Each structure stands twice: as structure tokens, then as C-alpha cells.
Amino acid sequence: MKNPRTLGQRSHRSKFAFTINLLKPMTALLRTGWKLYAQNKSAFNAAISYTFANVITGDYPDYGIDPSKVLISRGPLTPAANATATVADGNIEIIWDDNSEVNTAKPTDKTLIAILNRSENGAITDSAGTERMTGIQTLALPANWSGDKVHVYLGFISEDGREVASSVYLGSITIT
DSSP states (O other): OOSOOOHHHHHHHHHHHHHHHHHGGGHHHHHHHTGGGOSSSOHHHHHHHHHHHHTEEEETTEEEEOGGGOOSOOSBBOOOEEEEEEEETTEEEEEEEOOTTSTTOOTTOEEEEEEEETTTTEEEEESSOSBGGGOEEEEEOOGGGTTOEEEEEEEEEOTTSSOBBOOEEEEEEEOO
């Protein structure tokens, strides 16, 4: 039999499909955020490997995620400090401390942001947002997301695109 369908294989395939479904709305952002970990594979595949092993919870066929372990970017650049996310009037406002010049952080590093909405199977991403030194960025949300719970992530990429910071999870917010 060329394609045996053992429970283990069905479980693995189902978990892999669940992982792809989770990450697909953020593909373009993940290609940027994971490029430093793309050794012998694409950046998106590096994100898949990490997510499959570290983020997906539960057992076949009932999978879930641990949103605190999702990484939209991964790298040695200094991460965001004291970041928070709030929602008002259909927008998400993300605020962080300007920690420029701490280790490898530069004032001109750009934000990498993902707002993940599992109930809509969608995400809003920004892969070249405001500079680290500004300490704030606001993103508009689709009107049909009202009442949905979203997960918010913030990372940074250097101005020249050569360094990336591992993202931080800012928590979940219900859109009002």
C-alpha cells in the first residue's frame, strides 16, 4: 500500500493542515519575519516547523493553539519592551517603550505586526510599520470583526532588513 492511513499518519497530516491554516493568512509577514531561520528551507516552512512543534495543542482530531507561543518573527535583534495593545473605535493601538540603542536596537527599526483573528481565519499584518523610536502604531480593523477575539503580535526588523527581533505576544483583545 503506497499511502497507508494509519491513525498516526492521519493525526500528523491533520495537525500539519491545521498549522498551515493558522499561518496562511500571515504568509507574507512570516517570509520577512522568519528569513534568518530559513536554512535549507523557505522562511514560511521554518515558521511552519516551529509552529507545528511548539504552538499546536490538543490531540487528533481536536487541535488548538497556544497563542502565547506563536512567533511572527524570530531573530537576535532586541525585541519590543513593555508593549501593549488596546482597541477603540475599530482600531488597534499598539504602544511600546522606545528601547533604541539597547543592545542591537536602532531608532529606525520598523515594526512587524500581526493581528490574528481565528474565528474569521484571517489576519491583518504590517511588515514595514512605524519606527521603533515612535513608540506607537494604529491599525484599522474590518467592521465584520466586531465582537471577535484577536491575538496581537509585535516584532521589529532593522531598516536595512538584515536583522529581525523575535516577536512578543501582546495578548488577546475582543474587538468592540
